[in-house]
Amino acid sequence: MTSTMRAMVITENGGPDVLLPREIPTPTRLGSEVLVRVLAAGVNPFDVEAREGRAGSCGSPELPAVLGCDFSGVVVESPYALHPLKPGHEVYGVASVPRSAGSYAEFVSVPALSVARKPGTLSHVEAAGVPLAALTAWGLVVDVAKAHEGQRILIHAGAGGVGHFAVQFAAYFGAHVVTTASARNASWLRQLGAAQVVDHTVGAFEDSVAPVDVALDLVGDTDTALRTVHLVRPGGTLVAVSAPPTSVLQDAADSAGVRLTGYAVAPDATCLAVIARLIDSGDVGVYVDDVYDLEDAADAHRTLARGHTRGKLVLKIADE
Ligand SMILES: NC(=O)c1ccc[n+]([C@@H]2O[C@H](COP(=O)([O-])OP(=O)(O)OC[C@H]3O[C@@H](n4cnc5c(N)ncnc54)[C@H](OP(=O)(O)O)[C@@H]3O)[C@@H](O)[C@H]2O)c1
Structure with a gap:
């Protein structure tokens, strides 16, 4: 050294x-x-x-x-x-x-x-x-969403760093994964386990998505989370990952009966070891x-x- x-x-x-x-x-x-x-x-x-x-x-x-x-x-x-x-x-x-x-x-x-x-x-x-992207995806999909068979989960920005891990983890645990991405990423995201890929560059995504149990907003622009509130079933969960939830978003979630939360990733060696095993077994890439x-x-x-x-x-x- x-x-x-x-x-x-x-x-x-x-x-x-x-x-x-x-x-x-x-x-x-x-x-x-x-x-x-x-x-x-x-x-x-x-x-x-x-x-x-x-x-x-x-x-x-x-x-x-x-x-x-x-x-x-x-x-x-x-x-x-x-x-x-x-x-x-x-x-x-x-x-x-x-x-x-x-x-x-x-x-x-x-x-x-x-x-x-x-x-x-x-x-x-x-x-x-x-590390950071997969830990974030794990925290969202496993700890917050508790992904499981029969659950419908919407993942905005599925093609990004966090998104591509979130799609794979949610599919691995049996959830029905709906994700937004541009058309060039659609077939790749289906290979990763997405059941439906909605092209966010054509029309309004909310016109193509049936109600979900959980939605993860990884886009973080001014209106993606707000437009997503009404896609989440009453009692379901919306996670604002990119920025803390605003009061306008909180009011919309309260009126729709949707649980709204922010999220902050934390380093976790145990979780990184689990993710390493999933990668080495070929279940996640x-x-x-x-x-x-x-x-x-x-x-x-x-x-x-x-x-x-x-x-x-x-x-x-x-x-x-
Ligand atoms: N709270 C936390 O602890 C935490 C931790 C990590 C990351 N984050 C946040 O999470 C967000 C995602 O992080 P990241 O690393 O995944 O970012 P990233 O890799 O830069 O995300 C890029 C992806 O976003 C997609 N995208 C862009 N605009 C979109 C739209 N309107 N609709 C759907 N997809 C869109 C793009 O797909 P196309 O090219 O197909 O459009 C691209 O693949 C960031 O805001 C980051 O700051 C938060």
């Missing part, structure tokens, strides 16, 4: 060009943290929001900052000799941004409870696309749309912000 490392750093909030390559001190492992050599880092909408300084209740990092939640890499130092995560183990997980430095760097030090053994069937580039060099992180942010990524974007940091 060297005393300094390559990283993409922001010293101010702003557009993608504030992401700059820098040589900075390698982080030191503290307490129960695991020090990981990062081989690939996933890119998430939260990274874009944190770069712009509008991460809301998630909190924007203090500057200068290294962004990036998702990583896949190799353990360099573990908390103690008999710890189950040992030097040399291939792992994936979630960095503690905004509390500490992120994964757009050659090394990251993260709490052991945010790290799990990486799915053995995936490359590091593929594995780096999994990750789709990586494009791979960028670490130094091209700004281009990845520009692409993600256009809002039409299929699955995930990943930064490659070192050869496997």
Whole structure:
């Protein structure tokens, strides 16, 4: 290990060009943290929001900052000799941004409870696309929706990072999955388990969807959730994932007898281990749309912000 490392750093909030390559001190492992050599880092909408300084209740990092939640890499130092995560183990997980430095760097030090053994069937580039999106999808589909046979679930933005995992988890647990996406993603989403794909670019989605038990809004524009309230049966649940529910949305949900909730993902190594097993058994997959060099992180942010990524974007940091 060297005393300094390559990283993409922001010293101010702003557009993608504030992401700059820098040589900075390698982080030191503290307490129960695991020090990981990062081989690939996933890119998430939260990274874009944190770069712009509008991460809301998630909190924007203090500057200068290294962004990036998702990583896949190799353990360099573990908390103690008999710890189950040992030097040399291939792992994936979630960095503690905004509390500490992120994964757009050659090394990251993260709490052991945010790290799990990486799915053995995936490359590091593929594995780096999994953690935050799959944990969010799991929390929504399993913990909140409690997906099961006979349940009808509507997943808006099924083709995105979170959405493509949510479609697969909901289908895996037997739910009838309805999802919105553009036409180019329809046959792929059916392969992932969607029973119905509604093209959100043609007409109003609400004209094509029969009542559902649960709806997940992963779009987060001004009206998708509001237009979805009346698609949820009375007593059903609507989850506003992208932004906290507004008072207008709450009033509409109350009048329709629909339970409305927000959602906040939390790192969870146990859940990452379960997801790794589902991936290794072939029941769930990750789709990586494009791979960028670490130094091209700004281009990845520009692409993600256009809002039409299929699955995930990943930064490659070192050869496997
Ligand atoms: N609360 C939390 O804890 C939490 C955690 C993670 C993410 N999030 C939020 O969840 C949202 C989704 O995250 P993500 O990583 O999945 O984003 P993403 O990968 O950037 O989503 C891109 C996808 O959105 C689809 N899309 C865009 N506009 C659409 C529309 N009007 N209707 C249907 N689909 C549309 C696109 O599909 P087409 O190209 O086919 O249109 C594209 O595949 C973001 O707002 C993110 O901030 C929240």
